[in-house]
Amino acid sequence: MGKVITIANQKGGVGKTTTAINLSAYLAQQDKKVLVVDIDAQGNTCSGFGIDKQNENNSIYEVLMDGIAIDSIIKPTLYDNLEVVPVNIHLAGAQIELIEQKDREARLKKALAPIRDRYDYIFVDCPPSLDIMTVNGLVAADSVLIPLQCEFFALEGLAQLLKTISLLQKGLNPNLKIEGVVLTMYDNRTNLSSQVVEEAINYFKEKVYKTVIPRNVKLAEAPSHGKPISSYDPACVGAKSYKKLALELLNYA
Amino acid sequence: MGKVITIANQKGGVGKTTTAINLSAYLAQQDKKVLVVDIDAQGNTCSGFGIDKQNENNSIYEVLMDGIAIDSIIKPTLYDNLEVVPVNIHLAGAQIELIEQKDREARLKKALAPIRDRYDYIFVDCPPSLDIMTVNGLVAADSVLIPLQCEFFALEGLAQLLKTISLLQKGLNPNLKIEGVVLTMYDNRTNLSSQVVEEAINYFKEKVYKTVIPRNVKLAEAPSHGKPISSYDPACVGAKSYKKLALELLNYA
Ligand SMILES: Nc1ncnc2c1ncn2[C@@H]1O[C@H](COP(=O)(O)OP(=O)(O)OP(=O)(O)O)[C@@H](O)[C@H]1O
Ligand SMILES: Nc1ncnc2c1ncn2[C@@H]1O[C@H](COP(=O)(O)OP(=O)(O)OP(=O)(O)O)[C@@H](O)[C@H]1O
Numbered sequence A, B: 001m002g003k004v005i006t007i008a009n010q011k012g013g014v015g016k017t018t019t020a021i022n023l024s025a026y027l028a029q030q031d032k033k034v035l036v037v038d039i040d041a042q043g044n045t046c047s048g049f050g051i052d053k054q055n056e057n058n059s060i061y062e063v064l065m066d067g068i069a070i071d072s073i074i075k076p077t078l079y080d081n082l083e084v085v086p087v088n089i090h091l092a093g094a095q096i097e098l099i100e101q102k103d104r105e106a107r108l109k110k111a112l113a114p115i116r117d118r119y120d121y122i123f124v125d126c127p128p129s130l131d132i133m134t135v136n137g138l139v140a141a142d143s144v145l146i147p148l149q150c151e152f153f154a155l156e157g158l159a160q161l162l163k164t165i166s167l168l169q170k171g172l173n174p175n176l177k178i179e180g181v182v183l184t185m186y187d188n189r190t191n192l193s194s195q196v197v198e199e200a201i202n203y204f205k206e207k208v209y210k211t212v213i214p215r216n217v218k219l220a221e222a223p224s225h226g227k228p229i230s231s232y233d234p235a236c237v238g239a240k241s242y243k244k245l246a247l248e249l250l251n252y253a
């Protein structure tokens, strides 16, 4: 039974997409069958795997709006055990178009139901907002993975995110759990990072992964080559930390 | 006649708020009267100036939704010539609430009209999306300032942003111009940054500011002290680059 893990945080640029790409790449290396669903109209997840945005073809937009089968749009990647559901530019309009539709929050959940059992993990990469797409991601999820950038502004948005999660736990998704909080872009040259780590542990306690992702320029370079870090530069410190995170998620660590 | 400059880019974490805070601080030092309007429910602009989010009091939310006068909520900062319009957590709901209202895109424009002439510059800091708040910011603006992070994913969202700008130029804001593109978080240790700079200059030509903002950890530390960089560490390279940007914007450079 595939586990749906949604990666969400409305603060922008905290490492949602980078975590979706690299964590799934290392889980696939551990022989887990993984699907990554991109519901952010920016489409960074696709290009991080070297897959073009499907502006001319069907994508998650047509699945959510017109009910076409998600099966028909799933794309393989160059990596074993790893597939992607692409997005196209039309998704940017979905926010307004979905408002008047019934069951607008549960469209993704319905779309994933028929294919869940084919995968061990399904990751959903969300846009930087608490809009209808992120709500779809949280309603479809078994659990939510929260990337938390080790910087001051990133702490500010946490209360709002937790409020949204607890609203959904009382309503549309009573079983939603917090999978974990992963600290990203840790910079050991500044006290700021260690202060954020301390606050996160006070707040989330054992939900904070022991693995901390350091700031590492190779992680920012990899997407320009259309590759996850596991194939762009597997020896770098960024790669090793995402591999460790994958093992910790699997409870092997 | 105050100039309204909206700072927008739907890619998250590219330096919109950091630019709003520090550019306005240095313009105020040049004896320009500056107002910074925060329309991002995260409220990072307020805390960057050491001002608490106004969850109990009126904010831009009540101005846009209930039509209260923006005058009544403007807050002074510790810095001469510099005032802020705060936001509160209720703004997160404005997206849905404004959908059915008439003139929903022009609410900010209307709210700013009576006070424009009191300032030389009014900066509007947008959330990381092309939602109704960002549209309000673009409709209210004389021009749009685009922070462009020197990283691969940041280039991907540009086409969508320009499409939205040109749609508004054909409709709700025919006079909207591009004020300029400011390159942020430039890291001279990687080719990636210089590749992005090259692409930006190809795309935007003379609209790209000569001043490039380097990645500088002091810029990330300053908000945790509630201060713009001009008072947190005016001698650091991050501060000098924002000062230079202010002079370039004033065409003094
Ligand atoms: N640990 C890291 N070290 C260095 N750079 C990183 C790291 N993680 C992510 N990046 C880079 O930082 C930028 C932001 O990361 P990313 O796009 O993954 O965040 P996001 O939360 O998905 O952003 P958005 O909110 O726009 O969806 C990207 O350019 C990415 O390549
Ligand atoms: N030049 C810089 N050097 C180092 N850190 C920076 C720089 N500019 C911004 N930062 C830091 O990077 C993070 C993202 O910047 P900021 O919050 O200003 O971006 P934003 O575009 O406003 O984000 P959002 O999309 O969430 O509104 C913040 O933690 C900020 O302190």
Ligand SMILES: [Mg+2]
Pocket (backbone or CB within 6 Å): A016, A017, A018, A040, A044, A126, A127
């Ligand atoms: Mg992303």
Ligand SMILES: [Mg+2]
Pocket (backbone or CB within 6 Å): B016, B017, B018, B040, B044, B126, B127
């Ligand atoms: Mg911001």
